[in-house]
Amino acid sequence: MNCKGFILIGALIISGLLVAGCVDSETQPGVPEELRIATTTSLYDTGLLDHLQPIFEERYNAKLLIVSAGTGKALEYGMRGDVDVMMVHDRAREDTFIAEGHGVERRVIAYNYFVILGPESDPAGIRGTSPEEAFRTLFEQGTAGESGIAFVSRGDESGTHAKEKAIWRSAGYDYATDIQNSGIWYVEAGRGMGETLVMANEKEAYTLSDKGTFLAYKGDLGIVPVVDEGEILLNVYSTMLINPQTHTGIDTDLGKAWINFLISDEAQEEIATFGVSEYGEPLFFPAQGNWERMGVPQSEVTEPVL
Template identity: 35%
Template sequence: MKKKWSVLVIMLFVGAIVLSAAACSPAEKKQEAGSNGEIILATTTSTQDSGLLDYILPDFESQTGIAVKVVAVGTGKAIEMGKNGEADVLLVHARAQEDQFVADGYATERFDVMYNDFVVLGPKDDPAKVKTTAGNDAVKAFTAIAAVPSTFVSRDDASGTNTKELAIWKAASITPEGDWYVRTGTGMGDTLTVTNEKLGYTLADRATYSNMKETMSGLEIVCEGGALLLNPYGVMAVSPTINDQINGEGAQAFVDWIISEDTQKLIGSYKINGDQQFTPGTAK
C-alpha cells in the first residue's frame, strides 16, 4: 500500500511540474492590457484612419501588458504634445520636424518604421485634366489644378500630409488662395469626406484612402508615384527628462517592439482588399 501511495505522490508531483512548465511556455505569455501600466501614443490620423493601429496594437498590449492610449492628431500637434510632455511616444511622418525634435533634445533618437505614399485624388471627370497632363509628377498635378482653378481641399492642420502638400505648392511656385482652396483644419478621414462631397482634389495618404475608398464614390486617384510622394514614418520615445509623467520604460518598450522583426512583418502583412498598405523599414 505504501508503495502505491509513493507512486501516486510521484505522479502528482510530476504532473504539477508539467502543468507549471506549460503555464510558463512562450505561447502562453500573453498579458492583459494595462497590467503593466499605460503609454500615450501621439500619432497621425492616417495611422488611425487607415486601420493599421487596430491591426497591430493588440499584439503589443498582449506581449507587454502595457495599454496604449492613442491620440490621433496631425504630426505637428503630435510633436507639440511630445515637447509638452503630454505623450510618451510619437509615431509620425514629417521627417524634418522629427529630426528637429531629436536635435532639440526632446528624444534621443528617431527610428524608421515603415513607408507608403501619398496620392493626389480628384473627381472622376477630372476637370483639371491631371491624369492626362501630370503623369506621376505631383508638381504638374498641383499646377494644373491651380490653373483652372479647381476646388482643392487642404487639411490645413500642420500634419505630415499638410506639410507635404505645402512643399508641393512651394515646388510649383504657387501660393494657394481664394475660394477654390478649401481649408478643413481636420484629419485625413474628415478631409476626404469633404473632398468627396465637394468633388474636389486633395492630397491623401494611400492607406487612409484605401480604407475609405468604398465611401468615396466621387473620387479616384489622378496622380501617383514619384519620389516626391513617398511617405516615411518614424517613431521616437519622448525623453523622460521633460517631466515626471513620462512613461520612459513603456515608451522604449513600444519603440523596441515596433522596429522588431516580428512587428515589421506584421506591418507588412496589413492589407486592404488584398493590397499591402505599408512597407516596413526605410523609404529609399
C-alpha cells in the first residue's frame, strides 16, 4: 500500500474515533448540579437524609452538599447565603428569619416529639409527670445538691436547645438568670444531639432529645424516656429556600425541586416508614395529613413551590 493509502486509512480511523467520542459525550449525563443544604443535626444523625438523598440525586442528576448543625448555626449559614436550602425546627426563629428577608417558601415536612431522658432508676422521681413539673423537680433537686441529679443541655442554640428553654420558661424560670450557671448539676454540652446523648449517658444524667435521634442511638444508651407526654414536646420540622432576592448565587430551581420532593407523596411515605423495620416505630411522622395536629395551615404542607 502506498503512502496515500496509509494516510487515508489513518484519517478514517481518526474520524471514526472523533464521531464515536461525540456520540458518547452526548449520551452520557452531564455533571451533577450541586445543591447546598444546611440541616439540623437530628435529620442528619438519624440517617433520614442519607435515606432520601440518593432518590433525589438520581432523579434530578444532582449532588447534595449537606452540612449538619444546630438550628442556630444553620440559620447563620442561611443569613450569609452560604446555602441554598435550610431544614430546621424552631418556628419562632424561622418566622424571624423569613420576616428579615432571608428565607422564602417555607414548607413543613415532618414532626415527632421531644422526650426527657434519664437513668432507668429515675433518681429525681419525674417519670410520668408533665415536662414543666419534671423541669421544676430537676431544678429544685439539682440546685439542692441531691445525689445523682444532673442535666446535660445541648447548650448550642439548636432547635432542641430552644425547646428546652421554652420548657424552662413554661415552668416559671428565666433561663439566663435562673438556669445557666446554677451549679454543677447543669451541664451545657455545646454539641450535637448524638454527642449530647452520649455525654448524658456517660454521666447518668437527664437530657432533652428529639425521639428520632434517641431511637437511632437507643442501642448504645442506658438512659431511657422518663417523660414523653405533653403538648409542649411537639417537634415540627420544616424546609425553606434562601431568598434569591436577598442573596446571590442561590440555586432556585434545584432548591424548589428539593422542597417539592420532600412534600411529595413519595417522600412523605418514605418519612412515614423510615426506621420502622429497624426500631419498631417511625423516627418521624409525615406532615401530610397531619397539619391540624401540628397546628399549621394545610398550604404549608401540601402547596407546591412554583
